[in-house]
Amino acid sequence: MxxxxxxxxxxxxxxxxxxxxxxxxxxxxxxxxxxxxxxxxxxxxxxxxxxxxxxxxxxxxxxxxxxxxxxxxxxxxxxxxxxxxxxxxxxxxxxxxxxxxxxxxxxYVDSEIVVTLLKEKLTNYKAHWERIMNFDNTSPRDEKSENLNDLLVGYFTTKSDHTIHWLEEAIRQIEQGNL
Missing domain, CATH: 1.10.10.10 (Winged helix-like DNA-binding domain superfamily/Winged helix DNA-binding domain)
Structure with a gap:
């Protein structure tokens, strides 16, 4: 597309x-x-x-x-x-x-509609990420499993923070008429 x-x-x-x-x-x-x-x-x-x-x-x-x-x-x-x-x-x-x-x-589009779409996307993304972070996995893990869990949580947290930051920045730039 x-x-x-x-x-x-x-x-x-x-x-x-x-x-x-x-x-x-x-x-x-x-x-x-x-x-x-x-x-x-x-x-x-x-x-x-x-x-x-x-x-x-x-x-x-x-x-x-x-x-x-x-x-x-x-x-x-x-x-x-x-x-x-x-x-x-x-x-x-x-x-x-x-x-x-x-x-x-x-x-070529109405920037207010774009801002609305991006704010909705941001809200949904944050809610999805919140559900994932609140998932409580109580199954027993050995040291390697724990290390893998820490690695993945770190990676996905950083990725999520990055996505949220840039969605917020895009919204801000559009609202200010900079894009």
């Missing part, structure tokens, strides 16, 4: 084709490699968006000794659907890492 939001947001700015987007993603930081986005994935999602009627081919660029390039533009339906796809990204995200594309395109 984030690839589709990325494509639609790029088409909000202007027409493009899959190979051009792939080039843009690899310079100056190889975002394509970091996100595991291949050219074939881009073509797949361009095709999926086209079948949904959210984008359409508008021209074909022909170059000698090169494959034809099919250029796409966003449709009215695509402009209408982009905010819904962004909201879905926020709803389905587990942490800030899953929200990068949505946050980068927050200008």
């Amino acid at each position: 984030s690839i589709q939001v990325f494509i639609l947001s790029k088409l909000m700015v202007g027409k493009t084709y899959p190979y051009e987007l792939k080039k843009q993603m690899s310079e100056p930081i190889p975002l394509d490699e970091l996100g595991g986005i291949t050219e074939s994935k881009l073509y797949y999602h361009f095709d999926a968006l086209s079948k949904q009627g959210l984008i359409e081919p508008v021209e074909i660029i022909k170059e000698e000794h090169r494959p034809d390039k099919q250029v796409f533009a966003i449709t009215a339906k695509g402009r209408e659907e982009l905010p819904n796809k962004i909201y879905k990204l926020f709803k389905s995200a587990n942490d800030l890492n899953d929200m990068v594309i949505a946050l980068a395109n927050i200008k």
